[in-house]
Amino acid sequence: xxxxxxxxxxxxxxxxxxxxxxxxxxxxxxxxxxxxxxxxxxxxxxxxxxxxxxxxxxxxxxxxxxxxxxxxxxxxxxxxxxxxxxxxxxxxxxxxxxxxxxxxxxxxxxxxxxxxxxxxxxxxxxxxxxxxxxxxxxxxxxxxxxxxxxxxxxxxxxxxxxxxxxxxxxxxxxxxxxxxxxxxxxxxxxxxxxxxxxxxxxxxxxxxxxxxxxxxxxxxxxxxxxxxxxxxxxxxxxxxxxxxxxxxxxxxxxxxxxxxxxxxxxxxxxxxxxxxxxxxxxxxxxxxxxxxxxxxxxxxxxxxxxxxxxxxxxxxxxxxxxxxxxxxxxxxxxxxxxxxxx
Amino acid sequence: xxxxxxxxxxxxxxxxxxxxxxxxxxxxxxxxxxxxxxxxxxxxxxxxxxxxxxxxxxxxxxxxxxxxxxxxxxxxxxxxxxxxxxxxxxxxxxxxxxxxxxxxxxxxxxxxxxxxxxxxxxxxxxxxxxxxxxxxxxxxxxxxxxxxxxxxxxxxxxxxxxxxxxxxxxxxxxxxxxxxxxxxxxxxxxxxxxxxxxxxxxxxxxxxxxxxxxxxxxxxxxxxxxxxxxxxxxxxxxxxxxxxxxxxxxxxxxxxxxxxxxxxxxxxxxxxxxxxxxxxxxxxxxxxxxxxxxxxxxxxxxxxxxxxxxxxxxxxxxxxxxxxxxxxxxxxxxxxxxxxxx
DNA sequence: GTGAAAGCGCTAACAG
DNA sequence: CTGTTAGCGCTTTCAC
Numbered sequence: 270x271x272x273x274x275x276x277x278x279x280x281x282x283x284x285x286x287x288x289x290x291x292x293x294x295x296x297x298x299x300x301x302x303x304x305x306x307x308x309x310x311x312x313x314x315x316x317x318x319x320x321x322x323x324x325x326x327x328x329x330x331x332x333x334x335x336x337x338x339x340x341x342x343x344x345x346x347x348x349x350x351x352x353x354x355x356x357x358x359x360x361x362x363x364x365x366x367x368x369x370x371x372x373x374x375x376x377x378x379x380x381x382x383x384x385x386x387x388x389x390x391x392x393x394x395x396x397x398x399x400x401x402x403x404x405x406x407x408x409x410x411x412x413x414x415x416x417x418x419x420x421x422x423x424x425x426x427x428x429x430x431x432x433x434x435x436x437x438x439x440x441x442x443x444x445x446x447x448x449x450x451x452x453x454x455x456x457x458x459x460x461x462x463x464x465x466x467x468x469x470x471x472x473x474x475x476x477x478x479x480x481x482x483x484x485x486x487x488x489x490x491x492x493x494x495x496x497x498x499x500x501x502x503x504x505x506x507x508x509x510x511x512x513x514x515x516x517x518x519x520x521x522x523x524x525x526x527x528x529x530x531x532x533x534x535x536x537x538x539x540x541x542x543x544x545x546x547x548x549x550x551x552x553x554x555x556x557x558x559x560x561x562x563x564x565x566x567x568x569x570x571x572x573x574x575x576x577x578x579x580x581x582x583x584x585x586x587x588x589x590x591x592x593x594x595x596x597x598x599x600x601x602x603x604x605x606x607x608x609x610x611x
Numbered sequence: 612x613x614x615x616x617x618x619x620x621x622x623x624x625x626x627x628x629x630x631x632x633x634x635x636x637x638x639x640x641x642x643x644x645x646x647x648x649x650x651x652x653x654x655x656x657x658x659x660x661x662x663x664x665x666x667x668x669x670x671x672x673x674x675x676x677x678x679x680x681x682x683x684x685x686x687x688x689x690x691x692x693x694x695x696x697x698x699x700x701x702x703x704x705x706x707x708x709x710x711x712x713x714x715x716x717x718x719x720x721x722x723x724x725x726x727x728x729x730x731x732x733x734x735x736x737x738x739x740x741x742x743x744x745x746x747x748x749x750x751x752x753x754x755x756x757x758x759x760x761x762x763x764x765x766x767x768x769x770x771x772x773x774x775x776x777x778x779x780x781x782x783x784x785x786x787x788x789x790x791x792x793x794x795x796x797x798x799x800x801x802x803x804x805x806x807x808x809x810x811x812x813x814x815x816x817x818x819x820x821x822x823x824x825x826x827x828x829x830x831x832x833x834x835x836x837x838x839x840x841x842x843x844x845x846x847x848x849x850x851x852x853x854x855x856x857x858x859x860x861x862x863x864x865x866x867x868x869x870x871x872x873x874x875x876x877x878x879x880x881x882x883x884x885x886x887x888x889x890x891x892x893x894x895x896x897x898x899x900x901x902x903x904x905x906x907x908x909x910x911x912x913x914x915x916x917x918x919x920x921x922x923x924x925x926x927x928x929x930x931x932x933x934x935x936x937x938x939x940x941x942x943x944x945x946x947x948x949x950x951x952x953x
Numbered sequence: 954g955t956g957a958a959a960g961c962g963c964t965a966a967c968a969g
Numbered sequence: 970c971t972g973t974t975a976g977c978g979c980t981t982t983c984a985c
Contacts, residue, residue: 277962288972293964304970323732327672328962331977336669341713347698349691356689359715363726368733371683371713373701384705390665391710498895530899552896553840557872559901619978630956635980646954670978673961 275320285313296324330392339367339580340388340396344376344422349523350550350569351399354421357573358397365581367394376401389416395584397421397576403464405430417583421576423466424595431583432595433575435567437467440600441474444519444547444565447602449482452611453517453545457508459529461496461521471521471549490515493525501528509536516611517545523552526562541609551603561605568598617662627655638666672734681709681922682730682738686718686764691865692892692911693741696763699915700739707923709736718743731758737926739763739918745806747772759925763918765808766937773925774937775917777909779809782942783816786861786889786907789944791824794953795859795887799850801871803838803863813863813891832857835867843870851878858953859887865894868904883951893945903947910940 274280278296282289287309294303296317300310316322330336339362343351355371362369370393372384381401385408388396395417398408405428411418412429424432448456458475461468476486490513493504501520505528508515520526526548530540538544540560548555551566575596616622620638624631634655636645642652658664672678681704685693697713704711712735714726723743727750730738737759740750747770753760754771766774790798800817803810818828832855835846843862847870850857862868868890872882880886882902890897893908917938 278964279962289962290964290973291971294971297964306970309970321728324964325673325962326733327669327678328977329964330669331667331673331961331979332963332965334977338712345698346688346701347691347694349689349694352689352691352694355713356687356715359688359713360717363714363722368729369713370680371697371701371711372705373698375702380705386663387710391668524895527896527899553866554869554894554896554900557869557900558896559899620980621978631979632957632981633955635978636955639980648954651954666980667978670961671980673963673977674979674981676961 275316275322278324281313281316281322285309285316287313293324296322334392335394336392337367338370338391338393340370340372340385340391340393340398342372342374342381342384342388342396342398344374344381344399344401346371346373349552350567351422353569354399354573354576357570358577361574361577365577374399374401378402378404382407395419395580397580399423403466403469417580419576419580419583420595421572425466426595431579433572433579434467434595434597435572435600436597437470437600438474438477440549440565440567441471441519441521442478443474443600443602444471444549445475445478446481447563447604448517448519448545448547448608449478449484451545451608453608454484455487455490455513455515456517456519457490457492457513457515459493459501459504459518459520459522459525460491461500461525462494468521475519489513493521496522496525498524498528498531501525502532503528505529505532506536509533509538515544517547517608520546520548523548523550523555523564525549526564530558541607545608547602547608555603556605560607562607563605564603566601566603568600571598617658617664620666623655623658623664627651627658629655635666638664676734677736678734679709680712680733680735682712682714682727682733682735682740684714684716684723684726684730684738684740686716686741686743688713688715691894692909693764695911696741696915696918699912700919703916703919707919716741716743720744720746724749737761737922739922741765745808745811759922761918761922761925763914767808768937773921775914775921776809776937776939777914777942778939779812779942780816780819782891782907782909783813783861784820785816785942785944786813786891787817787820788823789905789946790859790861790887790889790950791820791826793859793887793950795950796826797829797832797855797857798859798861799832799834799855799857801835801843801846801860801862801864801867802833803842803867804836810863817861831855835863838864838867840866840870840873843867844874845870847871847874848878851875851880857886859889859950862888862890865890865892865897865906867891868906872900883949887950889944889950897945898947902949904949905947906945908943908945910942913940 273284278289278292282292295310295313374381397419399421400423405425409428420432422434424434548562548564551564555562615626620631620634624634637652637655716723720743739761741763742765747767751770762772762774764776766776890904890906893906897904
């Protein structure tokens with residue numbers, strides 16, 4: 270006598286001499302709703318637990334048009350800031366019973382578009398994306414289609430999609446104000462990629478802080494076009510060679526700050542004695558640097574958590590009006606030893 | 612006149628007055644195999660491209676029992692080492708046309724088991740896991756079932772599953788030898804979680820290097836039970852207070868090294884003047900620390916790449932004998948300024 | 954060269 | 970209280 274296959278509802282149904290629907294009902298917790306015999310229900314439920322059986326999610330997804338799956342498109346998982354977001358999103362979604370399909374866009378718009386397309390094709394129930402650039406047009410249509418989609422970090426309030434990001438304007442302003450309060454007047458800014466919203470807003474904050482003190486914005490000392498260490502190194506070197514008399518540097522990313530530190534060291538300039546630094550994206554190691562860096566901390570974990578929260582709301586209320594409202598997370602300045610009082 | 616639905620084979624078939632099978636054949640590149648009319652084929656293919664149509668992967672998965680999906684269970688994405696692995700795996704799988712389902716086990720065995728279970732249930736075609744601990748029993752059964760599964764980082768050659776990891780024994784030995792060559796004799800080891808294979812092997816390497824010089828292994832200076840910063844801080848503090856006369860510390864993770872640095876700074880001990888350090892897991896910031904840290908670098912990207920390569924092979928040859936062979940990646944020592952010659 | 958039909962595993966409307 | 974049935978969207982065998 271051959272044992273029944275028990276890897277499907279059908280198999281189990283056969284084994285217990287009931288119909289597929291009965292098994293389906295029991296396993297989806299609808300036993301009492303359909304008033305299935307207590308005995309039958311118990312037997313089946315127990316068996317399923319023992320055998321670790323769960324209805325095939327693929328078949329379920331096909332039937333229900335709901336896959337219990339969430340997509341995440343992230344710019345660069347290897348970057349600690351994004352890793353934090355991803356980590357939190359992974360944990361939050363897991364706790365809610367969703368699986369997470371991850372796609373790393375490498376900060377490339379084309380890859381990002383493809384990833385988003387592919388994820389919808391895969392029928393994810395919802396999606397979180399950390400856009401790579403200022404282009405949101407390819408995402409805007411999903412606002413109209415009322416898809417559950419939330420944007421993180423690089424966002425635009427205008428396209429009608431819910432979002433969560435840091436208050437980048439306030440961050441730029443706060444960092445600059447801190448420098449200003451310490452008597453600095455010539456503050457260079459390593460801006461990262463200027464075609465990103467975050468960079469743009471932080472630079473605006475920087476300009477606003479300057480303006481508040483009646484200091485002219487000097488484009489010659491707002492430099493750079495990438496967020497990486499090499500960029501920070503090169504641009505700082507150039508800055509130094511140009512002979513511009515800056516007394517402080519505001520670095521819009523931590524690799525940028527590291528690069529600046531390298532260029533400074535090579536030039537024999539000490540921090541904070543010769544030059545002060547405020548860096549973006551506080552990292553665990555910053556306290557341990559030769560000159561512990563004063564930094565702006567973003568709440569990356571909260572960012573992930575908030576994104577999931579909003580996404581879930583949207584998924585639960587598919588027909589609610591997509592207000593497109595967003596969350597602006599506060600940032601904080603962690604004072605350490607890289608800013609000298611002039 | 613209402614437009615045809617074109618989001619399924621059926622819709623397209625209707626639109627062009629052909630059968631579903633014809634459309635399916637065209638879109639799966641089997642047009643010529645079935646000798647479908649060149650004209651028909653072209654029209655359909657073109658339309659699909661224009662409309663960006665792709666056969667529903669869920670339905671396809673159900674039918675084909677193949678989801679074009681790979682699972683990744685990682686211990687902790689927020690850790691740069693794992694982030695590197697994950698990043699590379701994400702890129703490699705994407706390039707091969709697979710989607711990646713990510714699960715973060717937080718280094719917890721129970722979560723890891725659940726994640727693995729869930730992923731198989733979700734019918735992933737293959738899976739990569741970075742085990743959280745020394746327990747591999749729950750994975751061993753998949754070796755017998757001939758599933759496409761490869762282990763990364765914490766691995767065991769014995770369970771018959773293919774794996775890729777660093778040569779942790781050599782790494783521990785190399786780091787210790789470096790210290791020994793600089794005249795150190797009392798070398799403490801911050802071992803991280805001793806119940807992990809990586810820790811165990813590195814400590815064995817450490818012991819072997821010591822033995823090679825005829826130095827006794829002193830369990831009193833091999834301490835710790837976690838890989839994080841706090842652990843490094845506390846254990847270093849204890850070590851210092853215990854009055855054991857160590858001249859060097861081997862830290863088996865970078866947070867551990869950072870913690871040690873903090874404890875050392877508090878105690879007014881300078882690196883490398885008063886005490887030398889070699890750290891595991893070279894990180895970009897290490898060169899910029901007050902005392903740039905000499906470190907052991909693991910090839911985390913290569914690790915991810917190798918894992919994908921092996922996985923793909925296994926997936927392509929489902930009936931090949933699972934040799935369970937593995938890849939042992941070499942590590943390298945990056946000398947900087949944290950080791951003093953005695 | 955093309956179509957009809959079965960079936961992957963599941964849920965839910967409908968029928969008792 | 971339980972079963973029968975249709976159908977989610979797809980691929981593939983078989984038939985013509």
